[in-house]
Amino acid sequence: MFDRVLIANRGEIAVRILRACRTMGIGAVVAYSEADRDSLAAQLADEAICIGPADAKRSYLSPSAIISAAIVTGCEAIHPGYGFLSEDSGFAEAVAAHGLTFIGPSAEVLERFASKEASRSLMARHGLPTIPGSEGMLRDDEHALSEAARVGYPVLIKPSAGGGGKGMRMVRTPRELEASLRVCRSEARAAFGDDSLYLEKWLEDNRHVEVQVVVDRYGRGVHLGERDCSVQRRHQKIVEEAPTPALPPASRVELCDRAIAAVVAAGYENIGTLEFLVDRDGSFYFIEINCRIQVEHPVTEMLTGIDLVATQIRIAAGEPLGFGQEDVEVRGHAFEFRINAEDPAHEFRPQAGLVERFYAPGGPGVRMDSHLYAGYDVPPFYDSLLGKLVVWGHDRPAAIARSKAALDELVVDGVVTNRSFHRALLENAAFVEGRVTTNLIDRVGTAAFLASERG
Amino acid sequence: MAHDSGSPAARRPQDRLDDHAAIDRLTDELLPALVAKLGANGLGELEVREGTWRVRLRMPADGHAAAVRRSPSGRQGARAAEGSRGEHSRTDAAGTAGSGHATAPSGHAPEDATAAGPSRVVATSPAVGYFRPRADLRAGTKVRAGDRVGSVDVLGIGQDLVAPGDGLIGATLVEAGEPVEYGQAVIVLEQLAEPRPHAASATAAQSGPAQSGPAQSGPAAAGPPGHDGTPATGVA
Numbered sequence: 001m002f003d004r005v006l007i008a009n010r011g012e013i014a015v016r017i018l019r020a021c022r023t024m025g026i027g028a029v030v031a032y033s034e035a036d037r038d039s040l041a042a043q044l045a046d047e048a049i050c051i052g053p054a055d056a057k058r059s060y061l062s063p064s065a066i067i068s069a070a071i072v073t074g075c076e077a078i079h080p081g082y083g084f085l086s087e088d089s090g091f092a093e094a095v096a097a098h099g100l101t102f103i104g105p106s107a108e109v110l111e112r113f114a115s116k117e118a119s120r121s122l123m124a125r126h127g128l129p130t131i132p133g134s135e136g137m138l139r140d141d142e143h144a145l146s147e148a149a150r151v152g153y154p155v156l157i158k159p160s161a162g163g164g165g166k167g168m169r170m171v172r173t174p175r176e177l178e179a180s181l182r183v184c185r186s187e188a189r190a191a192f193g194d195d196s197l198y199l200e201k202w203l204e205d206n207r208h209v210e211v212q213v214v215v216d217r218y219g220r221g222v223h224l225g226e227r228d229c230s231v232q233r234r235h236q237k238i239v240e241e242a243p244t245p246a247l248p249p250a251s252r253v254e255l256c257d258r259a260i261a262a263v264v265a266a267g268y269e270n271i272g273t274l275e276f277l278v279d280r281d282g283s284f285y286f287i288e289i290n291c292r293i294q295v296e297h298p299v300t301e302m303l304t305g306i307d308l309v310a311t312q313i314r315i316a317a318g319e320p321l322g323f324g325q326e327d328v329e330v331r332g333h334a335f336e337f338r339i340n341a342e343d344p345a346h347e348f349r350p351q352a353g354l355v356e357r358f359y360a361p362g363g364p365g366v367r368m369d370s371h372l373y374a375g376y377d378v379p380p381f382y383d384s385l386l387g388k389l390v391v392w393g394h395d396r397p398a399a400i401a402r403s404k405a406a407l408d409e410l411v412v413d414g415v416v417t418n419r420s421f422h423r424a425l426l427e428n429a430a431f432v433e434g435r436v437t438t439n440l441i442d443r444v445g446t447a448a449f450l451a452s453e454r455g
Numbered sequence: 456m457a458h459d460s461g462s463p464a465a466r467r468p469q470d471r472l473d474d475h476a477a478i479d480r481l482t483d484e485l486l487p488a489l490v491a492k493l494g495a496n497g498l499g500e501l502e503v504r505e506g507t508w509r510v511r512l513r514m515p516a517d518g519h520a521a522a523v524r525r526s527p528s529g530r531q532g533a534r535a536a537e538g539s540r541g542e543h544s545r546t547d548a549a550g551t552a553g554s555g556h557a558t559a560p561s562g563h564a565p566e567d568a569t570a571a572g573p574s575r576v577v578a579t580s581p582a583v584g585y586f587r588p589r590a591d592l593r594a595g596t597k598v599r600a601g602d603r604v605g606s607v608d609v610l611g612i613g614q615d616l617v618a619p620g621d622g623l624i625g626a627t628l629v630e631a632g633e634p635v636e637y638g639q640a641v642i643v644l645e646q647l648a649e650p651r652p653h654a655a656s657a658t659a660a661q662s663g664p665a666q667s668g669p670a671q672s673g674p675a676a677a678g679p680p681g682h683d684g685t686p687a688t689g690v691a
Contacts, residue, residue: 050636050638052582053637065582068582072635
């Protein structure tokens with residue numbers, strides 16, 4: 001096992017990784033940008049090192065700054081968290097070339113699954129159903145138009161790299177497609193440095209269901225059940241839950257079993273998430289694999305009792321998994337509410353500024369993963385995630401009841417958050433009945449959605 | 456501010472009480488008065504001794520109280536304390552933390568060291584890596600703004616450490632081959648006597664060789680008492 005790990009990320013996930021290191025007896029060094037000098041992770045760390053200015057390109061996205069920081073602080077491994085360089089095979093390769101361990105899949109595995117389009121055909125070869133889409137990347141507008149015509153409208157334009165809804169757009173006509181391609185390309189280029197796009201058939205009323213997998217270096221893998229991430233706004237997940245209300249138990253088992261079998265056969269390694277779209281009939285289609293720890297991983301931790309970050313670190317250190325599918329027990333129901341610094345009353349505009357008061361909710365089954373503290377100045381340079389409220393109950397109604405109480409307890413003064421959105425969502429009939437689909441909130445409009453369907 | 460009566464462990468309880476009383480008097484009465492005086496008369500730097508204590512105030516070139524930033528966090532305070540225990544050469548040269556005290560008023564040692572006074576600027580590290588000095592530079596060597604005064608080795612590639620202004624090489628705050636983080640103060644440059652034109656101080660330039668803003672003021676650094684003068688702590 002490693003003695004010392006460099007945490008090359010910020011916000012709540014840096015704190016989460018630090019906690020995993022602590023429980024494992026690993027020294028934690030936090031790499032921070034000038035804007036994060038006062039961050040909770042930097043304060044809690046055994047050592048903190050400034051790697052660059054606020055501009056992520058010169059700090060959290062700079063492989064040389066991060067690797068150099070790991071070397072000068074005597075770390076043996078680098079945990080990339082999520083976002084930033086977490087799925088960058090070039091970075092993973094450079095880390096290995098300097099004799100350090102990248103905590104995640106190897107560069108070779110990342111490379112194989114990096115392109116969403118390539119991993120879609122790879123997983124199709126290993127028996128997973130996939131959504132009809134373009135053959136390869138879109139070469140130009142003409143190619144895009146002909147592929148869209150072949151697949152059939154509506155289609156979803158997707159960037160090959162990255163996530164988080166950047167560079168993604170659903171279009172219903174050739175005219176919309178032509179108009180959107182340029183925007184998507186520039187968004188993708190700005191966000192991921194890669195503007196390759198592809199098309200996917202858009203399924204109306206689809207749900208987003210993903211399977212958490214864990215595979216050690218020796219080809220032994222288990223799944224840890226699925227999560228439903230259908231509550232989205234502009235392709236951004238807001239609330240996640242498990243088990244999914246979209247599928248009956250037998251289908252959930254089938255989905256998870258097929259996912260783990262395919263991913264092990266395809267040579268995956270470390271923790272990962274296979275994303276699927278589930279249509280109205282309950283058919284599922286593989287869309288991509290996320291080769292990193294995910295924001296919503298605590299939902300699975302609440303259900304299984306397995307520390308996913310610790311597991312990730314152990315696998316990267318070369319340890320065998322140590323447990324089998326029969327040892328994994330999924331209990332109860334859990335929700336995760338992403339507490340974002342954004343104003344629901346004003347188009348979810350991102351907020352920044354000084355947190356005057358912060359009280360995390362508590363009680364049985366309630367977990368708050370956050371980097372907030374009273375006096376913390378939320379910098380404007382990065383994403384708006386302030387924390388994640390994760391709530392467990394023995395069943396879905398129990399988890400909803402606890403979630404309401406927990407959201408009512410949460411206090412963040414000084415910075416506007418989307419708490420009121422979550423609170424209203426918990427009263428919404430479509431949500432309470434488990435009927436939310438990925439495009440529902442955007443189609444109806446946030447305000448109308450929350451007002452119209454009070455349960 | 457700091458104390459020079461040996462290690463903290465050796466001090467008697469009465470010494471501690473005296474220290475606390477002295478610190479209180481300094482912060483509550485002396486400092487505000489000194490700050491006002493510094494602001495009013497356009498001096499660049501002011502030093503006052505009382506008993507075994509010494510306080511030095513320095514007006515930054517741009518008239519802002521550069522070193523009296525909010526102490527960023529407990530961690531920074533802890534780091535300053537560590538620095539004063541483990542890295543005497545660096546923190547002493549920086550003129551911030553003294554002999555074992557964690558009570559440096561403004562916390563972050565490297566920032567205090569960088570307090571760009573009227574008579575000095577500081578070259579800071581452009582990256583995380585290992586510091587490599589320029590072999591041909593000695594204390595007192597004259598350099599111009601933009602000159603390379605050293606480099607930082609980042610994974611085998613040198614990144615230039617650049618002089619932010621004209622001046623004479625002063626204290627080097629980091630040993631050759633030691634790791635540096637981004638933005639860390641590395642080399643102090645003592646600026647030449649004649650003031651360079653500066654927007655914030657143009658109106659005050661005539662009041663003396665030391666530049667200062669007319670209204671804004673603040674203590675810029677408090678030095679350790681009884682310490683051998685190094686280029687970094689020298690009074691202008």
